[in-house]
Amino acid sequence: MNAMPRIDRTTLNQLEQTLHHEIPLSRAMGIQVVRLDAQGLALSAPLAANINHKHTAFGGSLATLATLAGWGLLHLLLHGHPPATIVIQDSHARYRRPVTDDFTAICALPESEALTTFLQTLIRRGMARIDLTASIPVGGRPAVEFAGRFVAFDSTRAPAIGPA
Amino acid sequence: MNAMPRIDRTTLNQLEQTLHHEIPLSRAMGIQVVRLDAQGLALSAPLAANINHKHTAFGGSLATLATLAGWGLLHLLLHGHPPATIVIQDSHARYRRPVTDDFTAICALPESEALTTFLQTLIRRGMARIDLTASIPVGGRPAVEFAGRFVAFDSTRAPAIGPA
Numbered sequence: 001m002n003a004m005p006r007i008d009r010t011t012l013n014q015l016e017q018t019l020h021h022e023i024p025l026s027r028a029m030g031i032q033v034v035r036l037d038a039q040g041l042a043l044s045a046p047l048a049a050n051i052n053h054k055h056t057a058f059g060g061s062l063a064t065l066a067t068l069a070g071w072g073l074l075h076l077l078l079h080g081h082p083p084a085t086i087v088i089q090d091s092h093a094r095y096r097r098p099v100t101d102d103f104t105a106i107c108a109l110p111e112s113e114a115l116t117t118f119l120q121t122l123i124r125r126g127m128a129r130i131d132l133t134a135s136i137p138v139g140g141r142p143a144v145e146f147a148g149r150f151v152a153f154d155s156t157r158a159p160a161i162g163p164a
Numbered sequence: 165m166n167a168m169p170r171i172d173r174t175t176l177n178q179l180e181q182t183l184h185h186e187i188p189l190s191r192a193m194g195i196q197v198v199r200l201d202a203q204g205l206a207l208s209a210p211l212a213a214n215i216n217h218k219h220t221a222f223g224g225s226l227a228t229l230a231t232l233a234g235w236g237l238l239h240l241l242l243h244g245h246p247p248a249t250i251v252i253q254d255s256h257a258r259y260r261r262p263v264t265d266d267f268t269a270i271c272a273l274p275e276s277e278a279l280t281t282f283l284q285t286l287i288r289r290g291m292a293r294i295d296l297t298a299s300i301p302v303g304g305r306p307a308v309e310f311a312g313r314f315v316a317f318d319s320t321r322a323p324a325i326g327p328a
Contacts (some may be wrong), residue, residue, distance in 0.1 A: 022217035025225055028192035053186035059252040060228030061189055067224050088223040092256045 007036045007076055015072050015113065026068060029061055033072065040134075041073040047102050057099035066134040066146035067091060069107035070158040074150055077115065082123060082154045089129065090149040097143045101135060107134040107145070118152070127156040171200045171240055179236050189233060192213055197236065204272040204298075205237040211266050221263035226229060230298040230310035231255060233271035237296065241279065246318045254294065254313040256283055261307045263300060269310070271298040282316070290321035 016033040019026040030049045034042040043065055050061035067088055072113045110118070110130060121128035129151050136144035180197040183190040194213045198206040202278055207229055214225035238250045274294060276280070284293035293315050300308035 016216075023215070023222050023224075025193065025214060025222055027187075028213075029189065049192075050189060051184075052188070054249060054251070057185050057191055059255070060187075060224070060231045062229075063255065064224030065225055067227075085218060087218070088259055090256075090258050091223070091227065092254075093254055094254050 011038060011076065011079075015075060018075070019068060019072065023068070029050045029064065031065065031068060034104060036073075036076060038109070040105045040106045041069050041076065043069045043072060044102060044104040047054050047100070050103075054098070055100075057103055059093070059095055061104070062095065062099060062105075062136055062144045063091065063093040063146065064151070065103070065105040066093065066107070066136065066144065067137065069105040069146060070132040070146075070148045070150055073107045073109070074130070074152060077110075078119075078122075083156055084122060084152040085155045086152045087149055089151050091140045094149045095143070096145065097141070098140060099138055099143050101138075103136050103138070103143075105134050105136045106146075107132055108129055122152050122154060126154040128152055175240065176200060177309070179239060183232060183236065185233070187208040189198075193228065195229065195232060198239075198268060200240060202273070204266050204270045205233050205240065206270045207233045207236060208266060208268040211264070214267075218262070219264075221267055223257070223259055226259065226263060226267070226269075226300055226308045227255065227310065229267070229269040230257065230271070230300065230308060231312060232314045233269040233298045234296040234310075234314055237271045237273070238316060241274075242283075242286075242316065243294070247320055248286065248316040249304055249319045250314055250316045252312055253315050256311045258309045259307070261302060261305070262310065263307050267302070267307075269298050269300045269308075271296055274321050278299075283302070286316050286318060290318040292316055 012033045030046045032044045034044050047137045052058040118130040134146040135142040178199045183219050194210045196208045216222040242248050282292045282294040298310040299306040
């Protein structure tokens with residue numbers, strides 16, 4: 001069973017503003033927060049701002065959108081309880097086929113058990129890790145498969161280390 | 165032994181223009197082509213355009229710079245013989261410590277033998293794969309370690325597939 005938080009559109013808009021404000025590259029990429037549902041958190045980006053020499057989506061943009069879908073999902077799941085800094089520790093991206101249009105990365109909700117362990121560890125130790133997966137589908141099949149390990153630090157307790 | 169091509173500054177400037185022209189995100193990131201030497205190809209980016217919520221370099225930017233260092237190195241090594249389209253197939257990034265200033269990704273030259281096999285395969289089969297590694301050092305130690313598998317397609321023979 002997956003954890004399905006209740007998040008309204010205002011909160012999704014706030015996440016989009018947070019991304020654009022704190023990570024200017026997300027604005028340059030034209031990233032939008034689309035929805036959070038049982039499939040996970042969906043972020044989109046237009047092809048035009050993220051195009052490459054083959055007139056398809058640039059690999060760096062694809063991996064970045066997936067990274068931010070993971071970061072955004074944790075941001076929403078934590079929702080400031082405790083106030084946490086979230087960083088990425090490790091990521092793997094597999095590019096399976098070209099993305100020829102505007103694209104959407106969907107980061108899947110973690111299993112309830114994994115999320116509970118993550119939250120309990122964060123509260124108890126001030127730091128916790130969680131593995132998330134995201135994909136960028138094209139025509140119903142994954143064009144990009146992404147796996148990321150994220151770390152959250154309770155920002156009332158410890159200085160954060162690491163990127164992103 | 166590593167393959168060390170003879171590349172002048174004009175060619176490096178052309179690579180920078182190619183990146184900025186064909187991948188607009190590289191311009192938004194402020195990417196510059198710094199040098200090609202025995203260490204490999206070095207690309208730099210300013211912190212300001214690539215900052216995150218912790219005022220360090222955003223993970224997406226770090227992985228993207230490393231990806232482009234790999235792409236750029238292959239672009240220089242092939243140098244149009246044969247005319248090839250280069251894409252990334254798989255990438256792994258490990259974020260070890262924060263990057264708190266302007267940063268440089270260095271993609272190492274492949275071993276001569278691996279490069280020879282890659283070029284021979286590309287000429288013979290019209291397509292070849294090669295694994296490259298890049299790092300983003302901070303204070304002499306790698307802050308980011310990156311490994312990417314790239315594929316080149318002889319563009320006179322086959323349509324290219326895959327991102328980046």
